[in-house]
Amino acid sequence: MKKVFYSKRFPPKGFAAINLFGVIIGRSEYGTLSVREINHEKIHSKQIIEMLWVFFYLFYFVEWIVRLIQFRNPMQAYYNISFEREAYRNDRNLDYLAHRKWYSSFKYIRRGSE
Numbered sequence: 001m002k003k004v005f006y007s008k009r010f011p012p013k014g015f016a017a018i019n020l021f022g023v024i025i026g027r028s029e030y031g032t033l034s035v036r037e038i039n040h041e042k043i044h045s046k047q048i049i050e051m052l053w054v055f056f057y058l059f060y061f062v063e064w065i066v067r068l069i070q071f072r073n074p075m076q077a078y079y080n081i082s083f084e085r086e087a088y089r090n091d092r093n094l095d096y097l098a099h100r101k102w103y104s105s106f107k108y109i110r111r112g113s114e
C-alpha cells in the first residue's frame with residue numbers, strides 16, 4: 001500500500017506533512033518530502049500503532065492544550081508534544097526505528113523544552 005500522498009491544501013500552511021492513521025500526506029507546495037521528513041512521519045506511524053490509533057490523536061491534542069497553557073505559544077506547544085519531541089530529536093537517525101523501544105514517547109514528557 002502506498003503510504004505517502006501529496007495534497008495542495010492539506011496539511012495547513014507551515015506544515016510539510018501530516019500522518020493520518022499511518023498514511024502520510026505532504027503539502028505539495030513544499031515539494032517531495034525529504035528522507036528526514038519521511039523518517040519523522042514513520043516515527044509517528046509507530047507511535048500511532050502503539051497508541052491504538054485513536055488514543056494517539058486524543059493524547060496529542062490534550063498534550064497540545066497542556067503545552068499551550070505552559071508555553072502560551074501554539075508552535076512552541078506543538079514542538080513540545082511528547083510525540084513531536086521524540087520525532088524531532090530522532091528523525092535524522094535513519095536507524096532509530098530499528099532500535100526504538102515500545103512507548104518511547106513517554107520518556108519525552110518530562111524532558112527539557114524545545
Ligand SMILES: [Zn+2]
Pocket residue numbers: 040044083084087
Ligand atoms: Zn511530527
